Amino acid sequence: MIRIDLFRISFICISLFITMILVFAIVSLFLVPDIExxxxxxxxEEMLFSLKLSIITGLVSTILVMLFSLPIxxxxxxxxxxxxxxxxxIIDLPVAFxxxxxxxxxxxxxxxxxxxxxxQAAGLDFVFTKKGIVIAQFFTALPYASRIMKSTFDxxxxxxxxxxxxxxxxxxxxxxxxxxxxxxxxILASTVISFARCIGTFGTVLILxxxxxxxTEILPITLYLNISYGNMGMALTSGIVLMVVSFIAIYIxxxxxxxx
Amino acid sequence: xxxxxxxxxxINLGEFHLNGIxxxxxxxxxxxxxxxxxxxxxxxxxxxxxxxxPDSGRIFLEKIDITExxxxxxxxxxxxxxxxxxxxxxxxxxxxxxxxxxDNINIKEKVHEIxxxxxxxxxxxxxxxxxxxxxxxxxALARALVVKPKLLLxxxxxxxxxxxxxxxxxxxxxxxxxxxxxxxxxxxxxxxxVWSLANKVAVFNxxxxxxxxxxxxxxxxPNSTFIADFVGASIFEGRVVVYNDGVSTVKVNGFNxxxxxxxxxxxxxxxxxxxxxxxVTKTPPGEISAQNVLDMRLKEIVSEGTxxxxxxxxxxxxxxxxxxxxxxxxxxxxxxxxxxALIKSANVRIV
Numbered sequence: 001m002i003r004i005d006l007f008r009i010s011f012i013c014i015s016l017f018i019t020m021i022l023v024f025a026i027v028s029l030f031l032v033p034d035i036e037x038x039x040x041x042x043x044x045e046e047m048l049f050s051l052k053l054s055i056i057t058g059l060v061s062t063i064l065v066m067l068f069s070l071p072i073x074x075x076x077x078x079x080x081x082x083x084x085x086x087x088x089x090i091i092d093l094p095v096a097f098x099x100x101x102x103x104x105x106x107x108x109x110x111x112x113x114x115x116x117x118x119x120q121a122a123g124l125d126f127v128f129t130k131k132g133i134v135i136a137q138f139f140t141a142l143p144y145a146s147r148i149m150k151s152t153f154d155x156x157x158x159x160x161x162x163x164x165x166x167x168x169x170x171x172x173x174x175x176x177x178x179x180x181x182x183x184x185x186x187i188l189a190s191t192v193i194s195f196a197r198c199i200g201t202f203g204t205v206l207i208l209x210x211x212x213x214x215x216t217e218i219l220p221i222t223l224y225l226n227i228s229y230g231n232m233g234m235a236l237t238s239g240i241v242l243m244v245v246s247f248i249a250i251y252i253x254x255x256x257x258x259x260x
Numbered sequence: 261x262x263x264x265x266x267x268x269x270x271i272n273l274g275e276f277h278l279n280g281i282x283x284x285x286x287x288x289x290x291x292x293x294x295x296x297x298x299x300x301x302x303x304x305x306x307x308x309x310x311x312x313x314p315d316s317g318r319i320f321l322e323k324i325d326i327t328e329x330x331x332x333x334x335x336x337x338x339x340x341x342x343x344x345x346x347x348x349x350x351x352x353x354x355x356x357x358x359x360x361x362x363d364n365i366n367i368k369e370k371v372h373e374i375x376x377x378x379x380x381x382x383x384x385x386x387x388x389x390x391x392x393x394x395x396x397x398x399x400a401l402a403r404a405l406v407v408k409p410k411l412l413l414x415x416x417x418x419x420x421x422x423x424x425x426x427x428x429x430x431x432x433x434x435x436x437x438x439x440x441x442x443x444x445x446x447x448x449x450x451x452x453x454v455w456s457l458a459n460k461v462a463v464f465n466x467x468x469x470x471x472x473x474x475x476x477x478x479x480x481x482p483n484s485t486f487i488a489d490f491v492g493a494s495i496f497e498g499r500v501v502v503y504n505d506g507v508s509t510v511k512v513n514g515f516n517x518x519x520x521x522x523x524x525x526x527x528x529x530x531x532x533x534x535x536x537x538x539x540v541t542k543t544p545p546g547e548i549s550a551q552n553v554l555d556m557r558l559k560e561i562v563s564e565g566t567x568x569x570x571x572x573x574x575x576x577x578x579x580x581x582x583x584x585x586x587x588x589x590x591x592x593x594x595x596x597x598x599x600x601a602l603i604k605s606a607n608v609r610i611v
Contacts, residue, residue: 157344159340159342159344160344160346160347162306162309162311162331162338162344163338163340163344163346163403164346164357165310165311165330165331165332166309166331166332166334166336166337166338166404166409167332167337167357167358167361167403167407168332168335168358168361168362168407169332169361170330170332178346181348182347182348
């Protein structure tokens with residue numbers, strides 16, 4: 001008699017069911033529009049502006065995110081200090097925040113506070129500007145990157161660093177020679193996820209940088225504006241571009257094979 | 261001042277802690293540290309090398325206070341149980357890693373020299389993950405020794421190896437260290453490491469050092485029941501009745517034990533006896549040189565491979581006796597047998 005493993009079958013069925021719904025949703029994005037229409041929209045002035053701005057701000061934000069998430073991830077993984085729990089909670093907070101709320105917080109900080117005004121006086125105006133897009137993307141992606149980097153450094157045996165130091169290498173040299181090379185997969189995964197997160201940031205960008213046509217218009221804003229105008233072709237095209245970027249990011253992330 | 265002096269070292273890392281550890285080592289001393297898991301042995305090594313900052317106490321190496329010194333400046337090497345070879349480097353690069361920090365040195369020559377002496381010269385192009393445990397441990401040793409550390413710390417370096425490889429590596433370690441004048445601190449759970457490598461032993465438990473001394477001192481004269489248990493000796497509390505003609509008589513639970521150690525009559529003492537220092541016989545001995553003859557009963561036989569432990573009892577006294585398996589068969593011993601334990605007075609140590 002064949003024994004039916006109900007537990008196993010039911011769990012697999014749940015996974016397959018959700019996967020199928022997601023597949024249908026994704027495929028429908030590619031099936032609905034006319035290919036010629038997509039191509040035409042892709043080469044439109046608005047789309048090219050949006051794509052270019054998304055890639056530039058996404059790259060700049062990702063570089064900034066990685067520059068900060070590496071020391072933050074390493075600190076949270078390796079060092080004990082007063083207030084560590086608080087730092088960890090606050091850095092992780094934007095993951096749980098609605099993007100709109102994060103955007104509002106940033107708008108208030110960089111807007112009318114003394115800090116914001118001082119920055120504006122120094123020529124760093126982040127409110128309703130392209131620089132604001134970078135800031136919004138940075139704070140949205142940072143917690144994800146920091147978490148990945150912390151997990152990556154947790155996974156590296158600290159005794160490898162101890163041995164390096166016993167052989168005459170300073171903490172910084174050890175970080176460069178041992179920790180960074182061993183964190184290579186985690187860094188790659190974190191970079192890809194950060195870029196995908198930056199490219200896809202909508203709510204925070206909308207509130208801090210505004211959704212101005214051909215000014216602070218990145219791909220999610222293009223999608224939003226064109227849905228508002230009823231221009232489904234442009235909206236779907238920007239959706240497809242965002243989806244392709246996400247696919248590539250996830251593919252590279254999976255290939256990185258970090259123990260997260 | 262000694263070559264290495266640990267002075268009242270205390271550190272609290274929450275789960276692990278050290279309380280007021282003090283000891284000194286001379287150059288070329290080989291200290292083994294024994295004690296149960298969680299006793300604070302690894303924390304001691306990692307404090308000496310500088311990975312943990314002690315809450316109090318000082319560490320002196322060659323008369324210089326290195327307590328606040330950065331680990332990279334101390335010239336202390338470390339070898340871990342799981343080797344800690346750098347996985348992204350070849351064995352050559354692992355061994356050469358520390359040499360790059362030393363000026364005017366022929367790295368290739370030095371790596372070749374040490375790898376030949378440890379028998380790993382044919383593995384230099386390989387990555388650590390492709391090597392066996394024994395090969396990885398030799399590579400880790402080569403990496404630590406090639407930079408000629410003032411002090412070498414080893415945290416259970418042989419415990420992950422199978423018995424045969426452990427034996428071979430132990431011999432290799434002994435031969436490589438001989439003539440190098442390297443001072444070594446070696447954590448182990450294997451008494452064979454202690455007997456064959458060390459000249460000093462420290463026993464740790466719950467963050468404290470219970471006893472420190474030569475092998476003879478710690479193994480023959482354990483100063484507590486815990487250490488006696490740990491090093492396999494039997495220990496009894498008794499009272500010195502008389503000291504006469506170079507022999508102390510100690511009353512232990514109704515038995516008189518004779519010892520060549522001098523003790524003041526009327527004092528309470530502890531008496532230690534090692535299991536290999538006891539001889540057993542089934543028949544009452546006649547006139548013999550051994551002064552201590554205890555009439556006991558065989559409670560249990562515990563096999564240890566080629567040897568076995570006999571657990572003897574009489575009243576409140578329990579004795580462990582180490583005998584070869586062939587002696588067990590020759591005497592046709594069974595649990596419940598009446599046995600006489602014969603112990604020379606020289607082997608009854610007052611601690």
